[in-house]
Amino acid sequence: MAKITFIQPDGTSQTVTADPGLTVMEAAKLNAIAGVEAECGGACACATCHVYIDEAWRAKTGKPATMEEDMLDFAFDVQDTSRLACQIKVTADLDGLVVRVPAKQF
């Protein structure tokens, strides 16, 4: 089990627990986190699961792969901390992960 905290643009946050093996997107959907839309169901084909990784966690979540980087071109307000939540696998290592949900998905 890993705890993941989702922070909304208005500052409110929700902490959920996720089984290793799930993706961060799936953890968000299972817990009805607002602002993670995931239209394509995790196929790295929609960019509507865009999140910002908290600075402290960037080393652990790693960098996006080429396909994910390409898909991020379709997201709005992309930052250096941007990732697609469906491309991050939950591991015991990520226990405590903090991500921010963007103001808008598109």
Added chain:
Amino acid sequence: MPQDLPPPTDVAIETDALIIGAGPCGLFAVFELGLLDIKAHVVDILGKSGGQCAELYPEKPIYDIPALPIVTGQELTDRLLQQIKPFNPTFHLGERIDGLKRQSDGRFAVATDAGKTFLAKVVVIAAGGGSFTPKRPPLEGIEAFEGTSVHYAVRRMEAFKDKHILIVGGGDSALDWTLNLQPLAKSLTLLHRRDDFRGAPHSVEQMRQLVASGKMRLMIGQVGGLHGTGAELEAVTVKTKDGDERIACNAMLPFFGLTMKLGPIADWGLNLEENLIPVDTERFETSTPGIFAIGDINTYPGKLKLILSGFHEAALMSQAAQKIVYPGKKVLFQYTTSSSSLQKKLGVK
């Protein structure tokens, strides 16, 4: 109630069935209808067949198509097109179905945005998640500029003559229009979030040459805001690593890919449940007899948005459609393996 559309300007295209959507389910419907001698025309707003499979994941593998342990979205599309070839469907690609009305003779008058009209005995809505439409960047006030200064497609190149153009994106659409519009434009800026492009390498090369010779500008950054009066865009704030920059621009072309929007289907007087069309599971018919809905667009208890479910729906829908297209005709259940009449239709006998 039955109501005729105003008489079409061109001669209407008469058909047994009109299929809205050339996704996998619309394509397979051509096959199932064809076996029952029902001729079909197929319309899709995309410039190609295959729906989500071809547009969203052509290279990705699908593992749950019966008897095809692994097949990519594009391969599945190609195989379906091959399978339906004997029935010689007519495709109308790059056109959106906008209007649908029942005529007093019981047929449906269906109109496209390109001015075509069809007269169909049955209509099959295989519209998936809706029409593929360009993604609109969530920028404040962008709607006001759309159609005048903000465009998601180029209909007439001439309209961009002597404009200060800003093109946003890093794929083939952004690059192709950069190369095509640059000679016409007063100035042209290509804006992309990173100095790395998904588009064809030779287009990237040509674009970089134009930049090197001072004929256009490449900016790395993102659009932060739009400024203008009324529908006329005057400037755009670009957010770059070195801070914000305001650039003059009176035409903007954002290319952020496509998304599915239900679109005009909502206006056809059909019952809808959360943007889906409820159907029965015997005929897959909508609240209007003669209009069927199959694939991702429909809903019923237990519905799964899977391609294989849409194939099954196409088969049962076709049986019901046959009763409308050929009223009174005795239906004989046959296998393709053994029926010589079916094999003749398939062109294998």
